[in-house]
Amino acid sequence: MSDDVSRDFIRKIIYDDLESGKHDEIVTRFPPEPNGYLHIGHVMSICLNFGVAAENDGRTFLRYDDTNPGKEDEVFVRAIESDVHWLGFDWADRLTHASDYFERLYESGEKLVELGLAYVDSLSADEIREHRGTLTECGRNSPFRDRSVGENMDLFRRMRAGEFVDGVHVLRAKIDMASPNMNLRDPALYRIRHISHQHTGDAWCIYPMYDFAHTLSDAFEGITHSLCTLEFEDHRPLYDWFLDNLKPPHRPRQIEFSRLNLAYAITSKRKLGVLIDNKVVSGWDDPRMPTIAGMRRRGYPAAALRNFVKRGGVTKKDKLIEMGVLENSVREILGEVAERRMAVLRPLKVVLTNYPEGRVEMMQAMNHPNRPELGKREVPFSREIWIERDDFMEDAPRKFFRLKPGGEVRLRSAYIIRCDEVVKNDAGEIVELRCSYDADTRSGTGTSDRKIKGTIHWVSGDQALPATVRLYDRLFTVPDPNTVDDIMDVLNPDSLATVEAKLEPSLASLEPGEAVQFERLGYFCQDAHDNSKDSLVFNRIVTLRDSWARIEKQAMRGQT
Numbered sequence: 001m002s003d004d005v006s007r008d009f010i011r012k013i014i015y016d017d018l019e020s021g022k023h024d025e026i027v028t029r030f031p032p033e034p035n036g037y038l039h040i041g042h043v044m045s046i047c048l049n050f051g052v053a054a055e056n057d058g059r060t061f062l063r064y065d066d067t068n069p070g071k072e073d074e075v076f077v078r079a080i081e082s083d084v085h086w087l088g089f090d091w092a093d094r095l096t097h098a099s100d101y102f103e104r105l106y107e108s109g110e111k112l113v114e115l116g117l118a119y120v121d122s123l124s125a126d127e128i129r130e131h132r133g134t135l136t137e138c139g140r141n142s143p144f145r146d147r148s149v150g151e152n153m154d155l156f157r158r159m160r161a162g163e164f165v166d167g168v169h170v171l172r173a174k175i176d177m178a179s180p181n182m183n184l185r186d187p188a189l190y191r192i193r194h195i196s197h198q199h200t201g202d203a204w205c206i207y208p209m210y211d212f213a214h215t216l217s218d219a220f221e222g223i224t225h226s227l228c229t230l231e232f233e234d235h236r237p238l239y240d241w242f243l244d245n246l247k248p249p250h251r252p253r254q255i256e257f258s259r260l261n262l263a264y265a266i267t268s269k270r271k272l273g274v275l276i277d278n279k280v281v282s283g284w285d286d287p288r289m290p291t292i293a294g295m296r297r298r299g300y301p302a303a304a305l306r307n308f309v310k311r312g313g314v315t316k317k318d319k320l321i322e323m324g325v326l327e328n329s330v331r332e333i334l335g336e337v338a339e340r341r342m343a344v345l346r347p348l349k350v351v352l353t354n355y356p357e358g359r360v361e362m363m364q365a366m367n368h369p370n371r372p373e374l375g376k377r378e379v380p381f382s383r384e385i386w387i388e389r390d391d392f393m394e395d396a397p398r399k400f401f402r403l404k405p406g407g408e409v410r411l412r413s414a415y416i417i418r419c420d421e422v423v424k425n426d427a428g429e430i431v432e433l434r435c436s437y438d439a440d441t442r443s444g445t446g447t448s449d450r451k452i453k454g455t456i457h458w459v460s461g462d463q464a465l466p467a468t469v470r471l472y473d474r475l476f477t478v479p480d481p482n483t484v485d486d487i488m489d490v491l492n493p494d495s496l497a498t499v500e501a502k503l504e505p506s507l508a509s510l511e512p513g514e515a516v517q518f519e520r521l522g523y524f525c526q527d528a529h530d531n532s533k534d535s536l537v538f539n540r541i542v543t544l545r546d547s548w549a550r551i552e553k554q555a556m557r558g559q560t
């Protein structure tokens with residue numbers, strides 16, 4: 001194991017197993033159910049499973065847990081593969097399905113019958129539930145529990161052959177109806193379902209239950225460490241029961257860790273599906289979704305997601321991680337790689353009355369303040385420019401260092417201008433500023449040593465590119481929407497705002513998904529789907545600073 005990887009409790013176990021010679025090679029799996037798109041919680045599981053194997057020259061399977069026909073879809077399968085690849089992981093030739101093992105699983109079912117450890121139950125689903133008991137009350141044996149091996153085998157085979165309709169029989173493990181662990185009260189192994197499977201078609205009309213299929217798939221693949229979330233802790237005795245009794249050649253070890261939960265976000269495919277069904281978002285890859293596809297379209301770099309889960313660590317304690325931690329991971333990467341550009345989100349027109357009409361000067365602007373090797377670009381400057389509405393204030397306080405009547409400001413990479421006149425419409429709204437520029441103050445020429453406190457960004461009027469810019473915010477108003485009854489009650493109505501912006505012309509040639517910093521505003525990228533030649537659409541990836549942290553701090557000081 002390389003030294004730069006800090007050892008969480010799972011990595012310690014793995015390291016010990018290699019040290020002691022218990023295993024020569026580490027084999028893990030990431031086992032999604034293809035019933036939705038992967039989300040930020042899955043990112044943790046992917047990084048953990050692929051990560052611990054890669055750190056030890058081991059192998060990882062991408063295995064579809066496809067034991068639930070009807071709820072699963074080929075669309076999700078394709079999306080999962082593309083998401084895992086995009087995150088930076090590769091399963092090589094180890095792409096499998098629980099359904100690849102249906103025949104072997106069936107044989108294992110017969111073996112349990114033969115051993116007298118499984119029986120066909122003919123109670124109805126309701127009766128089975130009623131016999132199961134409760135947490136405080138023992139279960140009761142089914143009247144069919146003592147069927148002979150021969151009778152069980154005959155019925156199980158006929159279940160497979162399609163002789164019975166759904167629900168008439170189930171195959172159950174024969175363990176202990178009085179066990180304090182409900183999972184051991186004769187859990188179902190197979191149920192009859194006359195339904196096509198997206199991978200095996202109509203070959204089967206009985207389907208294995210999750211615990212049975214999962215344990216044995218792990219064993220068949222030679223998984224050494226089967227890493228799963230804490231809710232499976234109570235299933236571990238059943239996992240081990242299957243291994244103890246079926247004695248497969250490989251014996252995997254199940255280890256549980258706590259789920260990653262992200263504040264103001266949902267980490268359940270089913271609940272994310274509710275947002276789509278109710279048209280709260282435009283789809284699984286809506287940039288507000290905490291899905292991998294959504295975060296990628298939003299412009300989050302894969303490395304930022306990997307760093308984020310590394311920061312969260314691997315523990316046994318439940319945690320709700322602040323959105324700010326994820327956003328800071330994004331800023332950290334983009335601050336380094338994203339080139340600077342100028343864009344005005346809420347444009348206010350400025351006319352430079354002493355600048356010649358028709359003249360266009362090309363200004364030199366740095367692409368990155370700390371990385372001169374990224375060079376400069378040319379930005380056109382002309383008599384009419386756009387500035388940010390917020391950068392002008394008519395009745396400005398003394399400490400307002402942007403533009404105000406009679407005041408001066410530097411235009412980034414250009415000139416110092418002074419506001420001479422404010423033009424308003426009949427409604428009294430400001431529609432234009434008339435300013436004058438100081439021709440001696442062109443940036444980079446060194447001809448003037450005038451110092452001005454404020455610098456603002458701008459875009460030249462004639463050459464500006466119009467664009468729709470989407471500004472995203474949290475989808476929910478409460479920190480843990482996973483715990484509310486109806487997520488539709490806690491939606492943030494302002495999770496999406498759109499503005500009609502003006503961009504500097506160099507932004508026409510950006511690749512979709514390529515991130516830039518709009519100076520003073522945040523990180524942005526061109527949307528991957530909704531762009532055409534004559535209508536540009538940009539997404540705000542993240543603001544420059546964590547404005548929520550500020551708001552929360554203010555609230556704590558009682559200042560809001």
Ligand code: ATP
Binds near residue numbers: 041045267269
């Ligand atoms: P969902 O409720 O969203 O469907 P799931 O756990 O049922 O989640 P699976 O497709 O079965 O989703 O999960 C694949 C793997 O990802 C499992 O090993 C699961 O434990 C893990 N996983 C799912 N959600 C999280 C999470 N929030 N944090 C860490 N791991 C997770």
Ligand code: MG
Binds near residue numbers: 033
């Ligand atoms: Mg699931």
